[in-house]
Amino acid sequence: MTLERIEHRACFGGWQDVYRHASETLACGMNFAVYLPPQAQTQRLPVLYWLSGLTCTEQNFITKAGAQRYATEHGLILVAPDTSPRGEDVADADGYDLGKGAGFYVNATQAPWSKHYRMYDYVVSELPALIEANFPATEARAISGHSMGGHGALIVALKNPGRYRSVSAFSPIVAPTRVPWGERAFTAYLGEDREAWKAWDAAALIADATERLPLLVDQGDADEFLAGQLKPELLQAACAAADHPLELRLQPGYDHSYYFIESFIGEHIAYHAHALKA
């Protein structure tokens, strides 16, 4: 496994880097971003993984969220992968919500997607193994994300009890089996059997969660996708039925953009830091 460092920028006393590697899981070249705060020069640090939303690459979070300030403040490493496999031989589709930039953090079972679209395995296994082997990282992990990436963070934490110390999400797609974005992607990646989709749906997974890991969710009430695609009330109902701890905060006036994320990422990083250092 060789890692090629393709960006290296001083930022808040640490380094905002981007690496490129050949992913075995995804069978293609992938970029991921790593922020190493100054504390990483002398000690191993816990890691917060960030999963981005539709259309994003590893760049959006590192250029727009202003998260590095808080990572330096709390001594966390930030890792942000791309949102899908990439490359000329990777299957794609029309529209921003399927194919490249729209991996939905599942393992596809259907052709032509199943050849490369295994973002779940990449995020849960290959990427952390690579981070923990090549960077000054401990095995203390937290996960967060936005929109499609908020869905990713929630299912990754719910499906892997004990593997993450904390989880949070901004504007997540909480019930992809019941909204247009998810229905289109899951039909393509997972096939027509809707029962099989439930293994990738946060609201559906809550009923069987064996770990009571609290969910912290921030949602803007002026989000243009709130009623049609995000539907936080479905997660709220599932958590209430299963007595699963959820802090859902409706933030007045905020939309779906990075202006929302940058406004609250400091609170999320403080929340994860508290769990990671407990």
Added chain:
Amino acid sequence: MTLERIEHRACFGGWQDVYRHASETLACGMNFAVYLPPQAQTQRLPVLYWLSGLTCTEQNFITKAGAQRYATEHGLILVAPDTSPRGEDVADADGYDLGKGAGFYVNATQAPWSKHYRMYDYVVSELPALIEANFPATEARAISGHSMGGHGALIVALKNPGRYRSVSAFSPIVAPTRVPWGERAFTAYLGEDREAWKAWDAAALIADATERLPLLVDQGDADEFLAGQLKPELLQAACAAADHPLELRLQPGYDHSYYFIESFIGEHIAYHAHALKA
């Protein structure tokens, strides 16, 4: 004068807006960004103007610098104009360093540029008049900027004693009459007479500055344009010769990017807030 609000986003408790208007000075439609912190709902606030660098629009600073957090903390309005006149009938040139996106904050005297390229008058007069008439702004002004916009901030402050309470710059072009970016732009906008250029060169203006307004300049020592285009030592020498107060901070490891700006914008905003509220 009608102002059309084209973006309106909740951010750090306030609103990150973008407006469009017909500029009389520039004879074209222009966008500018305004951040109104929550305090603006109940009181008039001082204004920090931000001038962006080559290739930028009003978007770069508001999406990448993370400045809104500090504007809310200190109760300042942030205003970020575009970097040149815009539109199909506005003269342009090959390359990123002349024409659209590269107004250099001068008043052009040469055809075809003189018809629209009057960014100096726009930034010094039209824009503040419009801000102070249409937003809850006081007449307390500060100015800052990056690269070409750092040059803009320095010359605007030096040429208008008493008009700005404070000035700062990130990685400014301090001596455009003596570096390739400036020489190309000034030849086009101002003609062949190099003596006339000096009225738009911070290092040259220092000798005649009647106001001892301190200059705060941050410069990354890994900046790829440091030796060829920025040359902070020329400003340092001019300030030393004229006994003009300058705080030039060489920041180790930092480059020319927004990762540098976001790392120190908090200190700059605190500095301006102190001057604006004195």
